Amino acid sequence: MIEVKNVCKEFSDVKVLYDISAEFLPGKTNLTIGQSGSGKTVLLKCIAGLHSVTSGDILYDGRSFCAMNEKQRKEIRKEMGMVFQGGxxxxxxxxxxxxxxxxxxxxxxxxxxxxxxxxxxxxxxxxxxxxxxxxxxxxxxxxxxxxxxxxxxxxPKYLYCDEPNSGLDPVTSIVIDNLIKDITVEYNITTIVNTHDMNSVMEIGDKIIFIYKGRKKWEGTSAEIFSSGVKELDDFVFASERMKKIREMSK
Amino acid sequence: MLKLFYHTGRYFLLLKRVFSRPERWRVFFRQSLREIENIGISSITIVLIISMFMGAVCAIQMAYNLQNPIIPRYLIGLGTRETLLLEFSSTIVALILAGKVGSNIASELGTMRVTEQIDALEMMGVNSACYLVLPKIAAFVFFIPVLTIFSMAIGLLGGYIASFGTVGLTPHDYVVGITSFFRPFYVTYALIKSVVFAFIIATVASYHGYYTSGGALEVGKASTHAVVYSSIVVLMFNLILTKLLL
Incomplete structure (x- = not known):
């Protein structure tokens, strides 16, 4: 399990993440969703140790990543795998x-x-x-x-995927999504996927965290996402007219 | 001024990471061989072509400037040889290679940075600076003496070819000139300079490439900066080494 505790991240004077706390469960496909520029990738890179956090902590099965020295970090990195946006x-x-x-x-x-x-x-x-x-x-x-x-x-025990579907057609996206889901279950990996693809959210999202302007706004499952009651999440999920119509019809 | 300190500090911090123990020596040697091919062997042709023409031009200009009845004609060959050994085959070749090799290194590392390949290495727990930069430095520093020696030989050959049909210079005079009063230390001096220049070019270019951020435009800028700054530092060290060694 990966625990993110009160993580804040600043670049020079720009604050990107505000006090984010979350738990990512093993054997589950944990999704981080949000608009472009919301801070998803920065959060993922903080979790993966590619960015250092300004404050807060990240725990890998109870082991504090921030408290680790370079050698320990190197060791734990061998337990991680990452799929970058461009491969x-x-x-x-x-x-x-x-x-x-x-x-x-x-x-x-x-x-x-x-x-x-x-x-x-x-x-x-x-x-x-x-x-x-x-x-x-x-x-x-x-x-x-x-x-x-x-x-x-x-x-790996931990797998990170940063927008694995970006630039792919819908059919290939589904193939990639299913592959990630299957591998997660098969190897009991703690998987974190950054995405803004609603197909992925509905297909593979066991646990979803919604980030809005660097803040965690909502957390739940794909079944709960339509009834979250969070305006920012509704605006994100039902951004297109088609999705709005689907919502009206489902009501 | 602050920016200069910032970049100098960051450059030395990068070097500290570069000169650490490679993860796997076998991988390091394999990468170094690959870099010898990429950086060194692929530069032979340009070095030979440029050296040939520069040697020829140098001999013709010497002949033109030393046309005086009281100056022995063999001095044309001697002057050409000293010019090639002392300055051309080390410094000028280094400046040419700063353009070719420097831009190659900076653009390769810059592209790797913007396409997250360096992040992927870091993510795996690999010291990306050591893995990527050390073989380049090793390969270039190891191979540049070969390029320098080739440049000297071909430059002298270029001068010899030019001596045919040049007014005031005969091939015989030229050969006498290039074989007279030879000081082996000049070759050592040129080789020391070229090794130092190779280190400067490889590290300065790597620095600019490694810390690229942004996209394709920034990769181009990093490549340009690598050539400009490595050329300036090479010329600065040319003066320092000349003062120290001669």
């Missing part, structure tokens, strides 16, 4: 090398073992016959799946 695959490496990379850096596996594990992960995300291709030679959806394969290569 962040290494351009100069092939698909297979990308997935083998964390194994090479942090395990004593032989080359054959690493390749076997990489192929296992790639097969899990349905990437077949693309091992020797470079990231620029595969589609956006495939890049995201390779990024997921790389993220799960070391059997």
């Amino acid at each position: 962040a695959l290494f351009d100069s490496n092939t698909v297979e090398e990308n997935v083998m990379f964390p194994l090479e850096m942090f395990t004593r596996m032989t080359f054959e073992e690493r390749r076997e594990r990489a192929n296992e992960c790639l097969k899990r995300v349905n990437i077949i016959n693309a091992n020797k291709k470079y990231p620029s030679e595969i589609s956006g959806g495939m890049q995201k799946r390779v990024a997921i394969a790389r993220a799960i290569a070391l059997n």
Whole structure:
């Protein structure tokens, strides 16, 4: 479980996150939703340790990340996997090398073992016959799946996905969503997904946290989201005329 | 002024992270070999072409300026050799490589930064500065003496070719000139300078690339800054090293 306790984040004079507290549960797909610029990515990067928090704490199964020294942080990072918005695959490496990379850096596996594990992960995300291709030679959806394969290569306890559906068509988005959901349950990972895609929210959101202008405004499940009574969340969820009509019809 | 201190401080902090123990020596050596190919071997052609022409031009200009009955003609070859050894093959080649290699390093690291590849490395617990920058420094510092030696040899050859058909200079005089009064220390001096320049170019360019923020526009700016600042620092150190070594 990941606990975020009263986290605030400032960049120079700009305050981005205000006193955010939340719990992210293992084996569940925890979603952070909000408009662009609301602070979702900053929160995720604070949780992942890519940004330091200005105040507050982040606990990994009771272990305070903020109190850890560099060596301890390095160790705990091996338990984390992250899928970045653009995939962040290494351009100069092939698909297979990308997935083998964390194994090479942090395990004593032989080359054959690493390749076997990489192929296992790639097969899990349905990437077949693309091992020797470079990231620029595969589609956006495939890049995201390779990024997921790389993220799960070391059997992480915590998985972060920053807008995994951005730039993808609806069908591929659903494939990615389901993959994240399945992997979360299969490996009992604590998964945090940043998204503003309402399809994802409805399909895979076990627990949802709504961030508005750097503040946590609402927390609940996908079933509760339509009856939250929070104006900002309603404005976000029912932003389009079509969604407003659906709401009227459901009433 | 404050900005200068800020960047200098951050540059040395980056160097501190760069010069730490690599995660895996095997990976470090493999990356270094890859960088030798990217940075070093790919620069051979441009260094050879430029050296050939510069050697030729240098010899022709020497011949033009030293056309005097009381000046021995072999001095044209000697002057060409000293110019190439002392200044051209180390400093000018370094400035050319600041453009080619510096912009390459800055744009590569800058692109990795803006596409979150560096974040991905950090996320995995890899010291991204050491993993990405150290092999570049090692490769460039290791390979630049080779480029410098090539430049000297081809520059002298260029001068020799130019000596055919140049008024006031014969190939024989040129050969006598370049083989007279040779001081091996000049080669050492050039190699010391080139190694220092390679370190400056690799680290300054890496600094600008590594700390890029924004998008494609900023990557372009980082690349330009890398070339401009590394060239300035190279010229500053050229003066310092010349004062110290000669």
